[in-house]
Every structure is written in C-alpha cells, then in structure tokens.
C-alpha cells in the first residue's frame with residue numbers, strides 16, 4: 001500500500017517535471033468528429049486540429065492537442081464534422097451571373113444562342129469582379145476552399161479570390177474567336193503569360209493556361225499554349241470530350257478522337273487537367289494515364305446539358321486521377337460541392353447499374369485528396385495532416401435530415417448540403433465563422449449581382 005503510494009507520487013512528480021510547456025498556436029479546432037482523408041482514412045471521434053499560421057501542426061484527440069498546444073483562438077466543433085476543405089476542379093466563377101438565364105438546352109445551342117452572345121455583350125473587368133465576389137461568397141458558404149477556374153480577365157478573378165481569402169488555380173482562357181479580353185488567340189496567350197508572371201510565387205493563387213477546347217482552337221494555338229505552359233511551368237486546364245458533337249467534329253477534322261488528336265500534336269504534358277471526359281474511349285484513357293493527365297468529373301453539368309455519363313469507374317481503373325467539379329453555375333446551377341459528391345455517386349451507380357460504383361468514401365476522396373492530386377497540389381492540400389496547409393471546414397450534423405448518424409462519411413455524401421457548413425478556413429485564416437462570412441460583405445455582393453442582372457437580361461433580349 002505504502003509502496004504503491006510512493007510509486008503514484010513519483011509518477012505524478014515526474015509527469016509534472018516532464019510536462020513540456022504548451023506551444024501557443026494561432027487556432028485550435030476541437031470537439032468535432034475529425035475526418036482526415038489521410039492515407040489510412042483516420043476518423044477521430046472526437047478529434048482536434050491545431051493550426052499555426054497557414055499550416056496544420058497536429059491532428060489528434062482533443063486531450064492530446066490540449067496537452068501540447070494552446071490556441072490564441074479556438075473553435076468548438078461539437079456536433080460537427082471537421083474535414084479538409086472541398087476542391088472544385090472545374091468552374092467558371094463569374095458565370096454565376098448567368099445562373100438560370102437559359103436552361104433545358106443542349107450544350108451547343110446553349111453556348112451559341114445564349115452564353116457566347118451574353119458574354120460578348122456583358123463581360124468586362126467590373127462584371128468579372130462582381131461575378132467572382134458572388135461565386136466566392138457561395139463557395140465559402142458551401143465549404144469549397146480551392147477552385148480551378150477558366151475564364152476571361154483572369155487577373156481580376158485572382159485579385160478578388162485573394163481578397164475573399166480563397167485558394168485558386170486560375171486559368172486565363174485562350175479561344176480562337178474574338179472575346180472580351182482578347183481579339184486574337186495570340187493576345188490571349190500574351191495575357192496568359194503576363195498573368196502567370198504577375199502571380200508567380202503567390203501563396204493563394206496558381207496561375208494557369210486555359211486553352212478552351214480542341215474544337216474552339218486550331219493546332220498552332222493549342223501547341224503554343226503547351227509551349228507557354230512548359231516554359232513557365234504553369235498548369236494547363238482544358239475541356240475534353242464533353243459531348244458527342246465534339247467527338248464528331250474531331251473525327252471529321254482529324255480522323256481521330258479529341259484525346260488522340262491532342263496526343264498527336266504533343267499537347268499532353270505535366271500538371272494538365274481535362275474537364276468532363278464524358279466520351280473518352282479505353283484507348284484515350286490509356287493515353288491520359290500514361291501522360292498523367294487528370295480528369296475533372298462534372299456530373300451535374302453533364303446531366304443537365306445531357307452531355308452523357310462519364311465512365312468514372314473505368315477512368316479510375318485505368319489509373320487516371322479523377323477530381324470533382326461543378327462547372328459554371330449556368331449549367332449546374334450552383335457551386336455546391338456536397339451536391340456534386342452526391343450526384344457523382346448516384347450517376348456512377350446508374351451508369352454501371354452497380355450500387356457499389358463510387359461509394360461514399362470514394363466520392364469524398366474525389367472532392368478532396370484526388371482533387372488536390374488532379375491539381376498537382378496533394379503535398380499541400382486535400383487531407384488534414386501535419387505540415388499541410390490549413391484548409392479546413394466544419395460541417396453541422398444536427399439537422400433533421402442528418403439524424404441519426406451511424407456513419408459520418410455516408411452523411412457527408414448522401415445527406416449533407418453546402419448550407420450545413422459552419423466554418424471555412426483557408427491557409428489558416430477563418431473566412432466564415434458560424435455561417436457569418438468575414439472576408440466579404442454579403443449584402444453588398446448580392447446587391448451588386450442583382451444590379452448587373454439587368455445588363456445580362458438586356459444582352460439576350
């Protein structure tokens with residue numbers, strides 16, 4: 001008895017001496033179910049995340065984090081899931097201003113009769129800034145922390161993205177016909193190069209080259225876009241094999257598929273992300289796998305425009321990395337990545353008649369770590385692990401539709417909406433807390449968008 005008391009006293013004393021001083025960090029998120037999306041698929045229930053500056057410094061149990069760290073700020077995530085921010089691998093942010101302008105049309109009709117004419121009359125730097133503010137507000141509110149974009153005046157999109165605090169892989173669009181920010185593709189290429197130089201080394205913005213598609217560009221411009229990307233080490237974003245029309249055009253003009261035509265001209269290279277890939281053949285997939293070209297799957301846009309069902313299971317089996325995207329809000333009609341996850345799972349099941357196709361954990365991976373891989377940023381993003389950037393969201397799990405909860409991963413994919421996100425953190429900075437967006441004036445952003453809608457309406461009258 002006496003001996004045991006001695007041992008206890010000794011243990012207590014040595015624990016007291018050995019206790020290192022707690023490290024002060026900028027932020028501790030504690031108390032929620034932490035879904036890490038790390039390689040082991042660790043889920044800590046409850047767990048905590050310590051953040052210092054722009055980085056995650058530790059992910060552990062609340063007790064272990066409290067023993068090692070004291071946060072200057074803390075967020076109580078009780079009743080919530082804490083997870084990596086979502087990565088939208090394909091959108092056109094300012095197109096939120098064309099949301100609901102023209103629905104229920106095939107891609108070519110929709111583009112040629114509504115979107116291209118509206119863009120010709122409305123796209124200005126001011127319009128692009130207002131659209132990006134609205135898109136950023138929606139993304140922050142629905143838990144997207146990184147997005148890949150292809151549009152015009154991309155430097156304006158980059159400035160607003162930085163102000164909002166979001167992370168972006170932003171591609172200056174190059175297209176054959178005259179557009180708002182370039183009369184010729186050569187001008188578009190020059191703009192892309194200036195944009196890449198302007199944002200070199202930026203903490204939040206990765207500037208990319210975005211040749212629109214093989215059916216809207218000639219061979220010389222496509223190869224010039226690749227050369228520019230190689231010279232500047234910038235990522236490349238392109239649309240690929242989106243519709244049956246594109247395949248037909250490619251067969252008529254080049255006697256081969258879009259992916260094989262692009263292979264034949266030496267277009268494929270590192271850090272390249274092809275959006276859609278609905279009509280890729282097994283031969284196309286082996287080219288993309290060999291060239292390490294990733295695909296952005298956009299199930300909602302593909303369904304709404306009736307473009308077809310991308311063969312996601314076959315892509316993944318062929319070794320192609322598949323991220324998830326919303327596409328522009330004019331063909332979705334929102335930027336909610338929770339809905340994109342759910343529809344990706346449902347569409348794969350319908351397409352294969354196999355309910356095991358794209359299970360919840362796979363959909364979740366596609367929206368996080370595989371999105372990061374698709375953008376060549378998986379060392380920094382896509383999971384909650386020490387050393388990665390602190391892009392973190394908390395998601396409430398207390399709504400009627402989320403009750404009861406047996407499996408957090410199932411709930412994230414099958415019942416959760418973007419509106420359930422409570423906190424959005426990018427690069428260690430809190431952009432939204434308890435659904436209050438801190439970096440944007442919500443009322444002003446909405447007013448500005450409503451005022452610009454008049455200009456859009458007049459453009460297609």
Ligand SMILES: [Zn+2]
Nearest residue numbers: 239275327328
């Ligand atoms: Zn697109």
